[in-house]
Every structure is written in C-alpha cells, then in structure tokens.
Amino acid sequence: MKLLITGGAGFLGARLARTLLARGHLNGREITHMVLTDIAPPPPDLLSDTRVSARTGPLLVHTDALREEPFDGVFHLASAVSGECEADFDLGLRSNVDSTRALLDALRANVNAGGQAARVVFSSSVAVFGPDPAVPLPAIVADDTLPAPQTSYGMHKLVCEHLVADYTRKGYIDGRAARLMTVTVRPGRPNGAASSFFSGIIREPLAGAVSMCPVSDDVSHPVSSPTRTVDGLITVYEASREAFVGRTALNLPALNVRVADMLDALGQVAGIKVRERVRFARDERIAGIVANWPGGASALRASKLGLKPHANFAEIIRQYIDDCAAAPNADQTLKGMS
Amino acid sequence: MKLLITGGAGFLGARLARTLLARGHLNGREITHMVLTDIAPPPPDLLSDTRVSARTGPLLVHTDALREEPFDGVFHLASAVSGECEADFDLGLRSNVDSTRALLDALRANVNAGGQAARVVFSSSVAVFGPDPAVPLPAIVADDTLPAPQTSYGMHKLVCEHLVADYTRKGYIDGRAARLMTVTVRPGRPNGAASSFFSGIIREPLAGAVSMCPVSDDVSHPVSSPTRTVDGLITVYEASREAFVGRTALNLPALNVRVADMLDALGQVAGIKVRERVRFARDERIAGIVANWPGGASALRASKLGLKPHANFAEIIRQYIDDCAAAPNADQTLKGMS
Numbered sequence: 062m063k064l065l066i067t068g069g070a071g072f073l074g075a076r077l078a079r080t081l082l083a084r085g086h087l088n089g090r091e092i093t094h095m096v097l098t099d100i101a102p103p104p105p106d107l108l109s110d111t112r113v114s115a116r117t118g119p120l121l122v123h124t125d126a127l128r129e130e131p132f133d134g135v136f137h138l139a140s141a142v143s144g145e146c147e148a149d150f151d152l153g154l155r156s157n158v159d160s161t162r163a164l165l166d167a168l169r170a171n172v173n174a175g176g177q178a179a180r181v182v183f184s185s186s187v188a189v190f191g192p193d194p195a196v197p198l199p200a201i202v203a204d205d206t207l208p209a210p211q212t213s214y215g216m217h218k219l220v221c222e223h224l225v226a227d228y229t230r231k232g233y234i235d236g237r238a239a240r241l242m243t244v245t246v247r248p249g250r251p252n253g254a255a256s257s258f259f260s261g262i263i264r265e266p267l268a269g270a271v272s273m274c275p276v277s278d279d280v281s282h283p284v285s286s287p288t289r290t291v292d293g294l295i296t297v298y299e300a301s302r303e304a305f306v307g308r309t310a311l312n313l314p315a316l317n318v319r320v321a322d323m324l325d326a327l328g329q330v331a332g333i334k335v336r337e338r339v340r341f342a343r344d345e346r347i348a349g350i351v352a353n354w355p356g357g358a359s360a361l362r363a364s365k366l367g368l369k370p371h372a373n374f375a376e377i378i379r380q381y382i383d384d385c386a387a388a389p390n391a392d393q394t395l396k397g398m399s
Numbered sequence: 400m401k402l403l404i405t406g407g408a409g410f411l412g413a414r415l416a417r418t419l420l421a422r423g424h425l426n427g428r429e430i431t432h433m434v435l436t437d438i439a440p441p442p443p444d445l446l447s448d449t450r451v452s453a454r455t456g457p458l459l460v461h462t463d464a465l466r467e468e469p470f471d472g473v474f475h476l477a478s479a480v481s482g483e484c485e486a487d488f489d490l491g492l493r494s495n496v497d498s499t500r501a502l503l504d505a506l507r508a509n510v511n512a513g514g515q516a517a518r519v520v521f522s523s524s525v526a527v528f529g530p531d532p533a534v535p536l537p538a539i540v541a542d543d544t545l546p547a548p549q550t551s552y553g554m555h556k557l558v559c560e561h562l563v564a565d566y567t568r569k570g571y572i573d574g575r576a577a578r579l580m581t582v583t584v585r586p587g588r589p590n591g592a593a594s595s596f597f598s599g600i601i602r603e604p605l606a607g608a609v610s611m612c613p614v615s616d617d618v619s620h621p622v623s624s625p626t627r628t629v630d631g632l633i634t635v636y637e638a639s640r641e642a643f644v645g646r647t648a649l650n651l652p653a654l655n656v657r658v659a660d661m662l663d664a665l666g667q668v669a670g671i672k673v674r675e676r677v678r679f680a681r682d683e684r685i686a687g688i689v690a691n692w693p694g695g696a697s698a699l700r701a702s703k704l705g706l707k708p709h710a711n712f713a714e715i716i717r718q719y720i721d722d723c724a725a726a727p728n729a730d731q732t733l734k735g736m737s
Contacts, residue, residue: 150507150569154500162492169488195645195700196543205534207545209564209647216565220558226547227554231488307533309547362533 062090067120068138069097072247077291078107088299098123124163128170135181143214144253157217169233181236182298183225185310188215191353202355204311204362211353226308238310239297242285246381255350266338269397275344281356283315286377296366314370317357326374335397400428405458406476407435415629416445426637436461462501466508473519481552482591495555507571519574520636521563523648526553529691540693542649542700549691564646576648577635580623584719593688604676607735613682619694621653624715634704652708655695664712673735
C-alpha cells in the first residue's frame with residue numbers, strides 16, 4: 062500500500078512515519094511506499110528508508126501533482142500553528158483551509174478517475190473548543206461538546222473537520238477526524254504554538270536551562286504523550302467505519318493535568334533542582350489564548366476503540382527521558398539531570 | 400448609510416430590500432444607498448428606487464470591486480441551494496464558501512485601509528443540523544445543538560458561520576449568523592431546493608394546479624413566513640453585540656409543523672377543493688434529504704430579541720394570500736380559490 066503523510070517531516074509526522082515503517086503494515090496491508098510532504102525535508106533516518114520519498118515545499122504546491130497519484134491512505138497532519146495563525150490571518154487560511162481543500166480535491170480527482178477512495182485521518186485539535194457567552198464551556202469537553210473556536214487555528218481545524226465529513230459522505234474519501242490533545246513533551250526548540258510552553262517547562266529544565274512559564278500554575282489542560290498520540294492516529298485509521306461511528310470528529314484521549322501537577326511530576330522524576338529551573342513570568346498574549354482553551358477533555362469514542370490516556374504526568378516525562386536517552390544527542394537534551 | 404444585500408434579487412433579498420427601503424432607516428441611521436448583488440437583476444420596483452443600484456453576476460465577480468467600496472452594513476443572503484449543491488459539488492463550494500470568504504476579505508480590506516468594520520448579518524440555515532450516528536439529533540434542535548450537516552449545503556452554511564465568527568473576533572467585521580428556518584410560502588416557480596415542496600403544496604393548489612408532495616404527511620419541519628424571516632434578519636442586524644450574545648449562530652423562530660397540519664390549514668383557509676389538489680408521490684432523493692433534517696427547532700436567543708414564530712400555519716397561508724392579492728398578478732396566483 063502507498064501512504065501519504067502531510068507534515069511528515071514535523072515532530073509528530075516523522076514519529077508516525079517511523080512507527081509505521083517499523084510495523085511495516087497498516088490495516089493488514091504491507092506499506093510499500095510512503096510519501097512525506099512538508100515545508101522542510103524529513104530527518105535522514107526516514108530519507109534513507111527505500112520505501113520513503115519526500116516532497117519538500119508548501120502542501121499547496123504539491124496538490125496538483127497529487128491529483129495524478131493514487132494513495133491508499135493519508136495522514137493529514139500539515140498545519141500552521143495557533144500563534145502563526147493569529148499573527149498572519151491569510152497564511153493561516155492558506156496553510157490550513159486552502160491546503161486541506163486542495164488535498165481533498167486531489168483525492169477526489171482520483172476517485173472521479175475510477176480509483177478507490179483513500180482512507181484519510183485528519184488531525185484536528187482540542188482548540189476547536191472554547192467559551193462563547195452564548196455557549197458556556199464545560200470543565201471537561203466531550204466528543205459532542207459544541208465547538209466554539211476562539212482562535213483562527215481552532216476555526217480552521219473545525220472547518221476542515223466538516224470538509225472531511227462531507228467529502229466522506231459523498232464517497233470522495235473515507236475520512237476520520239481525530240482531535241489531538243496538546244502533545245507534550247515535544248523535543249527541540251519552542252515553536253510558534255501558544256501551547257509551546259507545555260513542553261518547554263519540562264524540556265528546558267531537563268536540558269539544564271531556565272524555562273519561563275507564561276501562565277499561572279493552576280491552569281489545567283488536556284495533554285497527551287507523542288507515543289499515545291501516534292497510537293491514536295493509527296488506531297483511528299484502522300478502525301472500521303462502524304467502529305469509528307458516524308462522521309463527526311472524536312477526541313483522542315487526554316490526561317487532564319494542571320501546570321502545578323506537571324511541575325510536581327518533574328520534581329518527582331528528575332529532582333528538585335530541575336523543577337526549580339521553571340520560573341513564572343506571565344505573558345498576556347499567551348495567557349489570553351490559553352484562558353480560552355478547555356481545562357480538560359474526555360474521549361468516550363476513542364476509549365471504545367481501546368485508546369486510553371496516560372495514568373499520570375510522570376509517565377509522560379519518563380517517556381520523554383527514555384526517548385532522549387535513545388537519541389544521538391542525549392547528552393544535550395538531558396544535561397540538566399546530570 | 401450604505402447597505403449591501405447579496406442575493407438581493409432573490410425572493411427573500413428583494414423582500415428584505417423593500418422592507419428596508421419602506422422603513423428608510425436601519426439601526427437609527429438613514430438608508431441612503433443600497434447595493435443589490437445577484438446572478439439576476441432585481442425586480443423593477445427596486446431598480447426604480449433612486450437609492451438602489453444593482454450589480455448583476457456571480458458574487459465572486461464583484462468581490463474585487465467591493466474591496467474599494469466601504470459599506471456600513473451587509474445582509475449576506477446569496478447562496479446556491481441544497482439541491483444544486485448535491486448535484487454540483489464544486490459549484491456549491493464556489494458559490495457558498497469561496498464567495499463568502501471573498502466578501503469577508505473585501506470587508507476586511509476596508510478595515511485594513513482604516514475604515515469601520517461593517518455590520519454583517521449572514522443567513523445560515525437549519526440545514527446545519529442533522530443526525531450522525533455518534534450524535535443523535537434531538538426532536539427539536541436548539542441554538543446550542545451540535546451541528547452535523549448531512550448535505551453539502553448544510554456544511555457550507557456551518558463553515559461560513561465559523562468564518563463570520565472568526566472575522567468578527569479579529570475585528571474585521573461585526574458579524575452575526577442567523578439560522579433561517581424553511582421559508583414558506585415562497586411565490587413563483589419551484590427552485591432547486593429540496594425544501595421547495597414545503598411551498599409548492601400550498602402555492603400550486605391556490606393557483607389551481609395539482610401539487611405532488613414527495614414525502615409522507617407525518618414529516619415534521621420548522622418553517623417560517625417570509626415576513627417573520629425578514630423581521631428576524633433586521634432584528635439581528637439591529638441587536639447590540641451584548642444582546643446578540645457571543646459569536647455563535649442563533650436559530651430564527653420556527654413554527655414546527657407536520658405536512659398533515661399544513662394541509663389541514665390549507666383546507667381550513669382555502670377550502671377542501673384546494674386541499675384536494677395535493678397528491679402524494681414519494682421522491683426518494685428528496686425524501687432522503689428531508690429525512691436528515693430536524694423535525695423542529697427552538698429559538699431561545701431569538702425570543703430574547705423579541706422574535707416569535709407564527710402561532711399556526713393558517714396565519715402563514717393567510718399572509719401569502721394577502722401578499723398575492725396585493726400583487727399585479729393576483730388573478731393567476733390565487734385562481735385556484737375562485
């Protein structure tokens with residue numbers, strides 16, 4: 062089978078690609094070709110796999126060519142992040158809405174030419190939810206909570222959920238939208254996402270650096286580890302349509318955790334000196350965005366697919382430490398623990 | 400003040416234009432200019448008003464010019480209807496989603512050039528609601544029922560609701576989305592809407608013609624008269640942001656009525672011979688679309704703005720008869736009553 066992963070050079074996309082290549086199969090079929098599109102090239106380990114080919118550049122540049130190229134399956138992860146979309150309204154619409162529609166139209170062109178509808182997993186986001194004066198936000202957002210996005214990014218994700226549902230209804234794709242929780246701990250540098258600090262306050266102290274937390278420690282948030290998130294995407298792909306149930310998006314499992322709990326877990330796993338590298342300096346822009354995010358999420362439909370959240374945040378930190386220890390630059394990413 | 404009405408030559412748009420021109424003011428300001436865009440020219444009575452100018456052709460053709468033209472207020476009614484959108488997927492997206500975005504971007508360009516944000520009323524639809532296996536549809540859909548569109552038209556309307564909300568959040572417009580119920584009794588010929596028969600089964604018998612009802616008489620549906628619908632749009636325009644509450648769409652008031660009740664009312668108002676001109680011939684395509692529509696709607700937020708549904712369907716039929724009697728071709732539209 063031939064797979065496409067958009068955003069395939071990003072942190073989650075590359076991790077998903079590695080996981081799938083290591084498995085070798087998806088939904089009972091052998092993975093023989095995997096195309097990774099992204100604005101940057103994928104990491105060398107992926108490029109060196111003979112099954113992998115890369116297309117580098119904005120997704121919109123590639124969608125014309127994709128009209129001629131049948132795929133059995135697609136993981137559509139490419140997206141501009143929330144901070145970028147707030148700063149550049151047009152870029153956000155182009156990167157998130159126009160690109161998704163062009164991708165779906167390319168897949169539709171293949172069906173119109175007589176091909177099979179590709180199975181498509183779209184990575185939506187918990188950012189579709191927010192408080193609106195007409196629709197109070199519940200403490201815990203469920204699969205069927207009414208979305209009221211409070212960022213352009215959240216609006217884009219919600220719009221794409223409904224595009225995916227309608228293209229699916231028409232038989233142009235076999236689409237499923239899964240709402241990702243905030244993925245933490247992300248390695249590398251902070252990105253433009255307003256949620257970036259949910260990784261930074263763990264990653265930077267472990268690397269020996271001071272990390273500034275832009276919100277107060279009683280902020281609660283639904284998070285998930287990279288591994289559980291990738292597992293969730295694969296499980297949603299492999300679910301039958303009947304098991305997925307309907308065409309509306311589902312929430313992936315979340316561990317609902319306060320910043321204070323995250324830092325307690327950091328102290329518990331890595332020691333008090335590491336914990337003390339986190340300082341608080343309120344950033345009004347970020348705090349304002351985060352104040353409109355839900356404090357927690359439930360995931361009943363995902364649990365019926367066998368997906369569960371981590372039991373506690375210490376597990377998530379240990380997973381990050383294990384990942385770093387296995388990577389070539391472990392001495393840098395964990396030097397704060399020495 | 401200068402107003403724009405898209406779809407301004409259509410049945411509702413022209414009626415809204417007439418109502419506003421007769422009032423002469425909106426939200427306390429004198430209406431000095433009114434631009435009507437539509438694929439067809441507006442009726443002669445509107446064109447003869449010195450305050451009115453028309454732009455004929457697809458909305459997308461006009462949006463570039465609109466970037467240079469400030470408006471104080473906009474009623475955005477232009478839309479391809481549900482039947483058209485099911486038949487031509489691309490036409491639907493272009494007419495309903497791309498045109499709306501181009502209009503919103505034109506208004507944004509005016510704000511970016513230093514102008515005031517236009518007040519915008521977007522006509523959404525009860526068609527955003529539908530049954531999804533993961534989200535059972537309540538018997539009566541409320542303002543905060545989770546939309547799960549089961550037609551492309553419903554998806555387009557929902558997508559535009561969220562575009563309007565996000566452009567409003569950013570200050571590019573002062574937008575409000577109001578979900579129209581099925582408007583009946585529409586004059587003239589049947590259109591491509593799957594809901595067309597909700598007018599046909601009243602209009603055709605009154606004109607002396609047999610009308611075929613494509614669904615069974617126990618189908619229930621939320622309807623509204625043209626007058627109440629136009630009143631709803633104007634009230635939503637004039638509401639303060641605080642009174643509108645939030646940025647999510649609201650339902651306009653509905654009379655929830657069964658086809659059997661509609662026909663009973665027809666017999667009561669116009670006599671049994673008129674009533675007997677309605678025959679039943681199931682149309683699977685239309686019945687299938689209608690089966691996915693809600694059987695009724697509530698409108699709590701609209702009621703707080705003072706908007707109420709009609710008390711019964713006979714009132715709606717009498718309004719149609721009064722309208723016809725006042726029009727030049729009354730002998731044709733009501734010849735079935737003679």
